[in-house]
Amino acid sequence: MKKLVILSALFLSACSQLPHLGADKSTPLKTDAMPTPAVPVPAPVEDANEVANNDTTVAMATDFEHIFIDSDMTFEGVLPCADCPGINYHINLYRDGRFEARQEYLERGQVQLITGSWLLDKRTLHLVNQQSTLPVFHFRSNRQLVMTDLSGKPILSSDAYQLNRQDSVRKIDQRQPMLGMYQLRNNQATFIQCQSGESLPVANTQNHLPMMRLYQQDPRFNNKAVITTLVGRKAADQNGIDTLYVDKFEQFWPNATCPDQFAQKKLQGIVWRAEKVADRYVPHQLNVRLIFDKDKLYGFSGCNNFNASYQQRANTISVQQLASTRKFCAEASGIEQQFTEKLQQADRAEVNADKLQLFYNNQVILELVPALN
Structure with missing residues (x-):
């Protein structure tokens, strides 16, 4: 039994590759194992579409939720309205942080011009004005704004809630002073501009009604054309017909005529x-x-x-x-x-x-x- 223990110890010490405690650490270890052949590493394949990192690429935003207003923009479209056919929106966003908005309630002729500042949170656009509440929009792309619902999510179920960017920035206030011949027959008015000679039907809006009543009550007019001054704008109606929308009626000028640049001027009869x-x-x-x-x-x-x-x-x-x-x-x-x-x-x-x-x-x-x- 004593001999068996001694033989086992000798066998284990012969098979062990661990160094003896007293061995010199600088002596290389010997092993009877076969050397492992080296595995060749394939050379990297260059991607023609890959852009090497540099200061520019590192600085570029990788969060594609962000969008930037780095140029002046005009967005237009008609959004739904609870008690009218729709609200025509014209919104100008300026890169200096300002906005101008024009709301026109269709069939009412009611126009509201609003200015303020915009705030952009990732893709959510807030139009800030202390007197008016405007919709919140989501940039679906830099060419399209989509109205958001009460929870702040873009309404993507219908195209009726979107505004589209125009190719160029358009002036938001199209109103201008006008002088021309106004005539009312069978509750349908026409206006002929003195300067251009263009004849336009007049939309029956709330700003036009006082003008109509005054014309009907004055016995001098009696369905005759009369010179009038007003502030208005020309725009296409729902049928695409150019129409005059009266924003402010000034007054009628009985016995006046359109000025003729070729005729000799006289004191009377000219505004x-x-x-x-x-x-x-x-x-x-x-x-x-x-x-x-x-x-x-x-x-x-x-x-x-x-x-x-x-x-x-x-x-x-x-x-x-x-x-x-x-x-x-x-x-x-x-x-x-x-x-x-x-x-x-x-x-x-x-x-x-x-x-x-x-x-x-x-x-x-x-x-x-x-x-x-």
């Missing part, structure tokens, strides 16, 4: 627009206008309507005290006061070329031109 008061130019947007009609004159002084009697003999003129409405408009009050004062001072009137000049003591105090719009 004159004030161009200069003394040496000060009158801003065009104030639309300061008047007409001389027989023995009375009337007009609009930038904020208020006025009228007065006047007398003319040859070139001499005398204007009586004006009767005027009493509204206050901060942006027009200075010009209005100067204009009405000079008008009542005038003692001579001359039509020279395409201008009407009013004088006082041989000094020009007012210059007016025929109103074309």
Whole structure:
């Protein structure tokens, strides 16, 4: 038994490849195992489409949920409306963080212009204005906005909730001052622009109704064409027909005619627009206008309507005290006061070329031109 234990120990020590405790660590180990052949590593295959990493590629965003407004954009489309056929939207996004929006309620002619700032959270676009609540949109792509539901998810079930980007940025306010011949027959009005001669049907909107009533109540008109001034815009109706939409009616000018640039100008029968008061130019947007009609004159002084009697003999003129409405408009009050004062001072009137000049003591105090719009 003692011999068997000794033989087993000798056998194990002979088979072990572990170094003896006293062995020199610098002595290489010996093994009877066969060497493992080296496996060749294939050379890397170059991908023609692969872009090597550099400072640019590392800096590029890999989160494709983000979108950037780095240029001015215009989006347009009609979104659903609970109590109307739809709301026509025109939204301009500016890269400086501003937005302009135009809402038009179809068949009402009701237009609202809204400005504010936009906020972009990944693809969610918020249009911020303290007085108005606008829809929240989702950028489906940089060419399409989709309205979101109450939970903030884009409504993708219907194309009716999307706005499409236009190829170029379009001016958001298409309104402009207009002068032309207005005529109403069988509750259908037409408007012929003096400047272009274009004839347009007038949409029966809430801004047009007061104009219609005033025309119907004035016995002088009786279905006849009459010169009128207004602020409006030309747009296609639901049938694609160019139509005039009245945004602001100003007034009718009985006995006035469209100015003829080839005819010799006369004092009466022309709607004159004030161009200069003394040496000060009158801003065009104030639309300061008047007409001389027989023995009375009337007009609009930038904020208020006025009228007065006047007398003319040859070139001499005398204007009586004006009767005027009493509204206050901060942006027009200075010009209005100067204009009405000079008008009542005038003692001579001359039509020279395409201008009407009013004088006082041989000094020009007012210059007016025929109103074309």
